[in-house]
Amino acid sequence: MESRNELWRGRGALRIAMIAPPWYEVPPRGYGGIESMVADLVVGLVQRGHQVTLIGAGRGVDLRTYEQPPSQRIGDPMPEVLHAARVERMLEDLVVDVVHDHSLAGPLGAGSRAAPTVVTCHGAVTGEMGDYYRALDGNVALVAISSAQRARGSRLDWAGRVHNAVNVASFPFRDLKEDWVLWLGRFNPDKGAHLAIEAARAVGRRIVLAGKRSEEIEHAYFEAYVKPRLGQGVQYVGEADADLKRELLSKARCLLFPLQWEEPFGMTMIESMACGTPVVALDRGSVAEIVVDGVTGFVRKELGELPPAIEASGDLDPALSRAHVARNFDVPVMVGGYERVYHQVAVPGRTPGSPRDLPLAQS
Structure with missing residues (x-):
């Protein structure tokens, strides 16, 4: 068997343990932005010659922590903790160069792992989450999913920034669009479904809503803000x-x-543009980093600016949106970014879990 040093001197292939969250299958059947990103990353890494062991819940993984993902228990801490505990036992039997952890509780075990741990921050990096990531300082290499997220977590010791991606070829491109608008996501107040309804109605456009509402907060928001607005051009x-x-x-x-x-990233935006469909969004979080204003959509400061942007979106060239995603947010771009981070962390002779003196990985 090749030694770790021989792998580095040769083709640069790595043995990677990829840890998904426990809540959905990989890839997900429906909702599951992180799981979708992880699935694409694994495929891309394997195509580049790396050996990847995917650990998660349900079908599609190499090692299972749960036979069926405990999706109905989102918000309950125990499935996440049990998932992390089972992952640690599984890692004891693996020989890997890098552990890439996408779970919440999993990085707590990074300090005792034989290989260095890369952690992608998929959510907030301020408040208590910022405190959590700072408490892991020295044990993990943190990766931001946008420059906007990295800026908000300016006190964190980032190892790099790698944008999320989609398999562009798997999204159908359509040049001729229909006359209705779409809202797609989680029925959470942060996502503003009711505001999308109001913006569409302001210009007399039919709006279609497609979203997840399995959690208590999602049910409450849907009942209070969305359900009363259904009908009259709202489906x-x-x-x-x-x-x-x-x-x-x-x-x-x-x-x-x-x-x-x-929003630290927003997978729905790149999925939409991959189909040639422009995005009309408020300028929050990473939006201006992902959408090219006036080319692949419109980025606006105020809610009152959304209705005219909806009308103007019909004048944009769908091919430019598709090309933008293919150039910046296709899977090979993301894979290359993570390869650079892995190679920095997994330098032969480096003490596992000591990333703080690494140079910043740009991608």
């Missing part, structure tokens, strides 16, 4: 699986993204 089609999502995104005039928080 709710339930949670979209992979096929329905692609159909809706490819046909819509535009995707509405009226964020009410500092």
